[in-house]
Amino acid sequence: FEELAAADLPAPRSGPKAVRGVVAPLELRDLSSNALWLLACRNARSSLSAALGSGDQEQVELGVARLGSLLRMSHFLVGLGIMRPAKTHEVCHRIVEKALHEGIRQGLASGVVVPGATRGVSAEHFLKVRMEPSTQELVHLEAKQRQKLELVLQACFAGGTARRIPMADEDLDGLPKHLRKAWASRMGSWAVWRSAKFSLPADRGTLTRVLPFVRSGESRRRVFEAYFEQVHKGGVHEAALELLRTRQRLGRGLGLR
Numbered sequence: 001f002e003e004l005a006a007a008d009l010p011a012p013r014s015g016p017k018a019v020r021g022v023v024a025p026l027e028l029r030d031l032s033s034n035a036l037w038l039l040a041c042r043n044a045r046s047s048l049s050a051a052l053g054s055g056d057q058e059q060v061e062l063g064v065a066r067l068g069s070l071l072r073m074s075h076f077l078v079g080l081g082i083m084r085p086a087k088t089h090e091v092c093h094r095i096v097e098k099a100l101h102e103g104i105r106q107g108l109a110s111g112v113v114v115p116g117a118t119r120g121v122s123a124e125h126f127l128k129v130r131m132e133p134s135t136q137e138l139v140h141l142e143a144k145q146r147q148k149l150e151l152v153l154q155a156c157f158a159g160g161t162a163r164r165i166p167m168a169d170e171d172l173d174g175l176p177k178h179l180r181k182a183w184a185s186r187m188g189s190w191a192v193w194r195s196a197k198f199s200l201p202a203d204r205g206t207l208t209r210v211l212p213f214v215r216s217g218e219s220r221r222r223v224f225e226a227y228f229e230q231v232h233k234g235g236v237h238e239a240a241l242e243l244l245r246t247r248q249r250l251g252r253g254l255g256l257r
Contacts, residue, residue, distance in 0.1 A: 033082075034089050041070050041096045048103045052112060060112050065120030067100045094140070101129050127254075135253035142246045149239040156230040157204045165206075165226050166196035167219060174215040202226035 048063030071093065078089055104125055107113025115126055128136060172180050183198040200206050200223065210223045231237065 034092055037070065037074060037077075037089075038092055038096070041067065041099070044070060045096075045099050045103070048100075052103060052106050052110065055110070055112055057112055057118065060107055061118055061120045064100070064104065064107075064113075064118070067096070067103070068120060068122070068125070071097055071100065101125065104129050132253065135250065138246060138250040138253055142243065142250055145239065145243040145246055149236070149243055152234050152236050152239050156227075156234050156236060163202070163226070165200040165202060165222055167198045167200055167222075168196045169198075171196075171216055171219045172198065172210075172214055175209065175213045179209050179213070202230065 044063060044067040048060065048067060051059035051063045074089065074093055104113055104121060107118070108115075108129070112118075113121060115121075128139065131139070167183075180198060183200050200210070202223070204227075206223055207227050211220055214220055214223075
């Protein structure tokens with residue numbers, strides 16, 4: 001497959017069906033690594049270039065749709081951990097996206113791509129093609145900061161940035177035993193290093209179990225404060241403010257006031 005994908009494409013035939021044989025169906029193996037993904041994008045870009053040269057609007061739509069599908073699916077594959085390392089794929093993604101926008105720009109100049117009529121070209125891509133380079137940089141910056149905020153929030157939900165909360169049996173009065181069992185040490189009374197029988201993580205699971213069932217107001221307060229203390233220590237506010245500032249600049253770059 002690598003040899004076929006890297007090989008030179010045949011010269012386009014003449015006539016309206018010139019590039020119909022160039023576009024190959026998208027397969028899962030096209031997306032199994034950064035290298036193969038780039039080769040699949042190379043084939044799609046070559047097909048799009050051939051379609052733009054022949055002026056076949058149907059083939060232009062197919063080429064744009066395939067390249068756009070590769071870009072969209074790569075986001076999911078990065079999330080699944082298939083595209084590694086993520087930093088390398090981020091650079092590859094921007095290269096392919098730039099190639100797609102250049103193809104759309106050529107199509108607009110030649111009249112083959114018509115906004116509102118050409119299928120496969122989203123309004124987002126039309127907007128990015130018309131953007132100034134500085135505004136496009138803000139779009140990429142906004143995506144990075146949005147991802148950073150999501151990661152910080154996930155860390156807070158998992159309780160990864162907070163201390164554990166020691167509690168005794170009487171502190172958890174009202175909570176069924178099978179729900180508190182996971183917080184006790186397997187060594188029981190031999191766990192002399194613990195200051196209390198139970199050690200609660202300050203995560204979302206603890207919050208949803210303690211607040212509805214535990215009768216002690218003091219215990220509920222300790223869990224609540226420990227959980228939301230992570231918002232301050234984890235940098236959620238700073239990440240959210242950075243994202244909002246970038247979105248404000250991006251909105252002004254797009255002409256919004």
